[in-house]
Amino acid sequence: MTPGSGRPFSGSASSSLTTVFLQYVLGFGLALLVWKDILFKRFFRVLFLIPMMTTPVIMTVIWKTVFHESLGPVNDFLSMFGLSYNWLSDPLISKITVIIVEVWQWTPFMFLLLLAGLLSLPKEAFLAASIDGAGPIRKFIYVTFPLMAPISIGAIIIRLIEASKIMDTIYVLTSGGPGTSTETTSFYIFIKGLREFQMGYSAAMSLHLPDHHDPEPDGDRECSDPSVHREKPLMRALYTSLKYLAITLWTIFVVGPFLWALSTSFKDFNSVTSGAKYIPCCNSSPRPKAGRCCGGPRPRAVSISLNPFSTA
Numbered sequence: 001m002t003p004g005s006g007r008p009f010s011g012s013a014s015s016s017l018t019t020v021f022l023q024y025v026l027g028f029g030l031a032l033l034v035w036k037d038i039l040f041k042r043f044f045r046v047l048f049l050i051p052m053m054t055t056p057v058i059m060t061v062i063w064k065t066v067f068h069e070s071l072g073p074v075n076d077f078l079s080m081f082g083l084s085y086n087w088l089s090d091p092l093i094s095k096i097t098v099i100i101v102e103v104w105q106w107t108p109f110m111f112l113l114l115l116a117g118l119l120s121l122p123k124e125a126f127l128a129a130s131i132d133g134a135g136p137i138r139k140f141i142y143v144t145f146p147l148m149a150p151i152s153i154g155a156i157i158i159r160l161i162e163a164s165k166i167m168d169t170i171y172v173l174t175s176g177g178p179g180t181s182t183e184t185t186s187f188y189i190f191i192k193g194l195r196e197f198q199m200g201y202s203a204a205m206s207l208h209l210p211d212h213h214d215p216e217p218d219g220d221r222e223c224s225d226p227s228v229h230r231e232k233p234l235m236r237a238l239y240t241s242l243k244y245l246a247i248t249l250w251t252i253f254v255v256g257p258f259l260w261a262l263s264t265s266f267k268d269f270n271s272v273t274s275g276a277k278y279i280p281c282c283n284s285s286p287r288p289k290a291g292r293c294c295g296g297p298r299p300r301a302v303s304i305s306l307n308p309f310s311t312a
Helices: 007-033 041-047 056-066 073-081 091-119 124-131 136-147 149-163 168-173 185-195 199-206 233-265 269-274
Strands: none
Touching: 007 091, 007 149, 007 233, 041 233, 056 091, 056 168, 056 233, 091 149, 091 168, 091 233, 124 136, 136 149, 168 185, 185 199
């Protein structure tokens, strides 16, 4: 084995564990939010599934423009707080960028499985917990979470298998860079086999990829809603406000890339780049402040690639 060839395996394992953990936590939380009666419950259930129904390559191209250091809206928003990050060219931050894209794309899958599991839970256990005086937290710890354990294990196994084979997001978003910081097992095998044409070496490494084994499905259960525990009006109002706040934030996160793609699709290149704040010595309005662009030493010229598949 060549020096450094084990790095993609360890990087892929850590990235897969992180993304699947975040997908499970967020998916479980979203499923709990829309499980009980809320306003526009069916609308939010369908809305949260939209990222999973989109093409990963196309959405990764959109995310690449969103996280663009010069033209993307993320740095434009952070500039109001005096912040700016190299989302695609910093070794550490690029890993976070990949995780964000993967969480956005595949949390709906976890949400769908966990919501189906919640809707199939028997109501008798929740009725008994209510009679014993258990609150929402105790119900979740001692009733909901244990009953959801088989479904949770199955969902986590499926996502770990799929996350370990991530290829399209890495290829479009970072191409394994900067350097090899975001290189995964699948992308490393692609490089060795289809770019360096080391077919035997890449075929041997592909044997290390996990095989797909579908977990045994659980038996069907009658769909029912749990009983609602009587809570104090103030606590219930606070819980409802936090619930709708979380739903609103996740809705913005879901529809944000689509709104960005829609807003830029009606503009030409000059209209998009004229308002960018991070292009050195751009002739934009308002005029850049002294020290950033035209005052002080002149910064070196930068080239902006319009090709989303470019590795530069």
